[in-house]
Amino acid sequence: MNKTGQPVLGNGWPMFEKTAAPSIVSPYVLAAGSQPLLHYHSSAFIEYFADTVKKYQQIMKTKNDVVIVQGDALLALEAAAYGLIAPGDKCLNVVSGYYGKGYEGWINTYGGKTIEIAVEYNQAVPVEAVEKALNENPDIKVLSIVQSETPSGTINPAKEICQLAYQRGVITIVDSASGVASTDVNIDEWKADVVVAASEKCIGAPPGLSMVAVSDRAWDKMKKKNPPRWSEMCLLDWKEMWIDADRATFPCTPSVSLVYAISVAADEILAEGIDNVVARHAQCAKAFRAGLRAMGLETWAATEDIAANSCTTFKCPAGVDTDEFCHYVNEKYGLFMITGIGEHAKIIIGFEHMGNAANPIMVPTYLAMIGKAFAHFGIKLDIAVGEAAVLRLI
């Protein structure tokens, strides 16, 4: 902290300095969060909020209702279980990473019975495996899947899986926290029921809100379950008090300043074009992976086509501690990298190129940072060769 109570910008490059969780947030989005606050009961704010919802329907390509849950993706994902999983419901949990595995907890909380399809955490779940499981268990009620597994840096074929489920009347809950804006998330084409995006990932806003698209089928199932109202967990509160009400009111106190931020983030995405934003993430990720490999690192995703656009993971060379590496690269260059989770904590390292950080022309610098940092730990990588590979792709 410097004299002004703010973090010291040690190396003259504030955007890299231990930057946001995890995307780089545009200064206009940040500034939006400090506008004077409209009262959340004012008609001006109610209009503003409704307008913001519409922007996210565009971004998520859906005519379904979108609820802006006043909490992070954890709250939104559990809220889906709260509303959709009734005691005894058989739930197919598709697992290819940490967050996929985690969903089982909520299935248990609400009395569901979990059937799991799991693969190694550098793999994607094959569509065929899901189809087989669905066919073998025609009484499955709910399917939960993580589309973009951030800690693994991989994606699952959510579109095909959701369509399979849809045909069978199975309700899908899709964690697309880091998928929206980095991959083509087309909810109406997917026929997905509940899709959750996180404000702080590829949308490029501060953390704290989740955008949740909910299909009519999902609302129907929730109404049937009829869970307690007046709860942050209860999406039906939004349906009844906000979406379907004659006079829209908030079922809770909305985080006004964060709503401003995501609204301006949406403006920026729509001004650039959602498909352009996705393409930018894709190009950045592809060039980055090519550079890493060319300079001698091994990327983690089993195949190129399941590597995520939002986060790239690679194996940490032997002899380097992942935590120490991440700490060093952050202190030295301001780049925030993450280690794997759990059993992968000492094995893989990831970099989240999300939001404004997903800029292809920045990859030469990202690569230099990482290469130089490994040199510091005694690992010689051929950074120049890496740069040459990058330059062909940006």
Added chain:
Amino acid sequence: MNKTGQPVLGNGWPMFEKTAAPSIVSPYVLAAGSQPLLHYHSSAFIEYFADTVKKYQQIMKTKNDVVIVQGDALLALEAAAYGLIAPGDKCLNVVSGYYGKGYEGWINTYGGKTIEIAVEYNQAVPVEAVEKALNENPDIKVLSIVQSETPSGTINPAKEICQLAYQRGVITIVDSASGVASTDVNIDEWKADVVVAASEKCIGAPPGLSMVAVSDRAWDKMKKKNPPRWSEMCLLDWKEMWIDADRATFPCTPSVSLVYAISVAADEILAEGIDNVVARHAQCAKAFRAGLRAMGLETWAATEDIAANSCTTFKCPAGVDTDEFCHYVNEKYGLFMITGIGEHAKIIIGFEHMGNAANPIMVPTYLAMIGKAFAHFGIKLDIAVGEAAVLRLI
């Protein structure tokens, strides 16, 4: 909205223009919310967060753990029930207003059995009535109470009630959303178990976070209940992953920008002195009530000693529609007033003098706004007489 996408400041006084929910937020607090975001996994942010917690221990006068719940008071209050109310637990719910009554819903959700003590919504619950109920029901496990009922503009004797409960081993859950910083909340003296404050009330920050003080007794009861972890509802996640962990980590994604805001709000409160902040709210409220009555309105709280420092309510004169009045005063002067809730919606009107709005020297203008607005609706009040009464108290 003007060309800059911001609300038009029609009458030249932006602070009043449909202002924040519901306090006036200091420009420094607002600005804090737009600082570049530290990654929530960075040690710098972890330190910042821990430092912020300490400030709220000071403000809430407690050595108990304080959890900064990443959601509004609704989430925090239900989280208390999630952790503390086990199926079959007998719960004494103390009701003197809308939010008090509402707690029953959560008691039900988690399988508790409600015993209610209720009074009219312009009254406070007598200590004696609570004592009697506790004595008659020695198997009561949990007592829930709203200390400061914002929509009623009244307070309850939380201190005495918490002490009674403490002596009997009853766990107390105190909604002090608008009580902290407007009344003397001394948790350690009260022996209260769970106390919830809201960022957007008298603390004077944007909405979105709740400060929850938790006693060791409460942690023990939660551990005994052992509710599911990895949930925004689960305060134990914070205990285990943040407070007691060797290496503190967040159990969810913290709203970094809101944490900045409440931290600077705490700085301002501590710089002024928490007792001075309380005294300022008290003086403002007292002068405002005196002015209202002197100009001919009837304040709602049954007696002066149970009138809240955070919000003043009064009866709407016959012939004026509460909604129309609030709309007019907001459009004309930018002052945000609220109607009562439910059966009081057409009977009472309130003004929340919270945070920076709680300024005694502003009362002459508040009174002029209200008096002029009633004149617009054909109600003649003697504003000058009201001002004279105010001037004696500021």
Added chain:
Amino acid sequence: MNKTGQPVLGNGWPMFEKTAAPSIVSPYVLAAGSQPLLHYHSSAFIEYFADTVKKYQQIMKTKNDVVIVQGDALLALEAAAYGLIAPGDKCLNVVSGYYGKGYEGWINTYGGKTIEIAVEYNQAVPVEAVEKALNENPDIKVLSIVQSETPSGTINPAKEICQLAYQRGVITIVDSASGVASTDVNIDEWKADVVVAASEKCIGAPPGLSMVAVSDRAWDKMKKKNPPRWSEMCLLDWKEMWIDADRATFPCTPSVSLVYAISVAADEILAEGIDNVVARHAQCAKAFRAGLRAMGLETWAATEDIAANSCTTFKCPAGVDTDEFCHYVNEKYGLFMITGIGEHAKIIIGFEHMGNAANPIMVPTYLAMIGKAFAHFGIKLDIAVGEAAVLRLI
């Protein structure tokens, strides 16, 4: 300063806390000043600047060129002399206050010969006196006048005087630093040649820029004088490099962030309507003066019709030191008041109700602040009677 390096907000009311110089600046205008900076050579900024100029042509009601001088009114006013006053030019200097008197210095610097018409500093200069002087001195080349004398709290009949001068081919230089946006400044109707407005007065932006409207007659006289170019003093630089150039470039480095601020300030003025803004200043000033007098103070302007809308001055009651009073009212309430200048320093006190501070509904609080502060110094004023007078006018 608090821990965040910002001024401590002692009394919970930041807008009053030793507030801006001298108007209260809208939070949107303040925020505009912290937007990321466009390069001043970029076409985006050049367009933005040109657009901003157009807004000020609307506000100042003129088709004349408007130059946004990159400095305060002092620079702009001297720049007028630099361009327009040639050695030997006879200049009529119209003096009714401190700034009027001061213009003589610049007449001298550039070799002009001053003829002065002066009145007491609580008076306005009569049109007839100017007419007489012009008639008696047909060789007068330039007439300089302060339209709104802030330290005196008075205005001069600039319209009539400019029209007289125009008919005689005399170039007029009008200091309307605090006149624009608080009085009806209609340059095209006035036939004024150079009119200077200040960003920080009734326009309600931060200090640092001046808007200077220049007539074709004035440009012609400047070209004839042909002063050195490449100078901040040289308005012709703007004419030649910016206004008339095939490819507009800045003759100096523009203060990009302040340009953002005045542009948003202009948006707010135009959204409200310039005539409404003027009316708001007028009503505020009128009510304030009535209140001061009703509670027992003596306003300074000789007659009501020459009292300024931007600043109200009154005589300090015997026994109170003006400096001590201003210091007290600022420390206690955050209201920034000013003493007179020079020989009036210990005689008069002023309050600048400019920009967002010019809000009629705020007058009851302004009056209470001043009345209470005098009570602190042992002067008993009947504040309630003052309030009653105010209430009839707001």
Added chain:
Amino acid sequence: MNKTGQPVLGNGWPMFEKTAAPSIVSPYVLAAGSQPLLHYHSSAFIEYFADTVKKYQQIMKTKNDVVIVQGDALLALEAAAYGLIAPGDKCLNVVSGYYGKGYEGWINTYGGKTIEIAVEYNQAVPVEAVEKALNENPDIKVLSIVQSETPSGTINPAKEICQLAYQRGVITIVDSASGVASTDVNIDEWKADVVVAASEKCIGAPPGLSMVAVSDRAWDKMKKKNPPRWSEMCLLDWKEMWIDADRATFPCTPSVSLVYAISVAADEILAEGIDNVVARHAQCAKAFRAGLRAMGLETWAATEDIAANSCTTFKCPAGVDTDEFCHYVNEKYGLFMITGIGEHAKIIIGFEHMGNAANPIMVPTYLAMIGKAFAHFGIKLDIAVGEAAVLRLI
């Protein structure tokens, strides 16, 4: 402009988007400029300003008075002439670029007689040539020199030249607008009399203010000349009203918000350490030049030791229009590059790596941007070879 009235961030990397003039400004510095404004007459602001001055004395390594001129470097540099050059004074003007040549205009304005030493604009002026001129003209009163010629991307040996002048009683005026914070400017060691730094260059703040260090010898000469007071041009106003006054007052209206910005910019510089800031600029410039040359471009400065740390210039390859190139690189990548001025407009291109833009680890990306942009114009550069050269130096 997007819907929020702000420039569209087309390529997801706002810091590069037509960025500031010309440095990248830290978000904390930007934010400082939107803090609520203290009144410039308040003791709080007077203290703040005095404190800011002290920071710049540290940065400029001087015990001399530092005046914060309320305008850009143009104003400050002319102000030096206004105060120091009396009619008939013989002035040695040292010219190695556009700004050096330009000083002659001000010498003429104030009646000085210019003796010029000029070199090609890719050269530095040799110390010996200056010594010879001083020896041959013992009646020289003033020497003017640009230490860091931004458009040329070159520096002059200001230290040695100032010391020579000092020994001979010649007053020196040093334009170090882009020198301070990018080169070791040690005024007390140099014995320089007037040194001007610009807020928007390597100090990394928005444009609009200049820091001017003034020696006692310079004050004495000004007092002897005794130019008109009450002028933005008059540094003596600051000496008499601010520095030496019993009660400090501002001779003009200070740009409060810009003062906030430069104060926080100074905090950042001092937190990093002024020598570290200089070293960062030096390393960035060196690596950048090496990369440019390695990929096939010809840098402009005649020798490596006179190349500036603040701005690098290179020859534009034949067949590419400098303006079109700069426009393309700005539109495509957000990087703001400049063409030469005057006869060099179509010959050289420059990039200002100032403030936060002066980050060695960013050079790989800068190089990729420039290389890719030339490829767009059909010029094949070996970017990978350039990157390899850069990687050895960062």
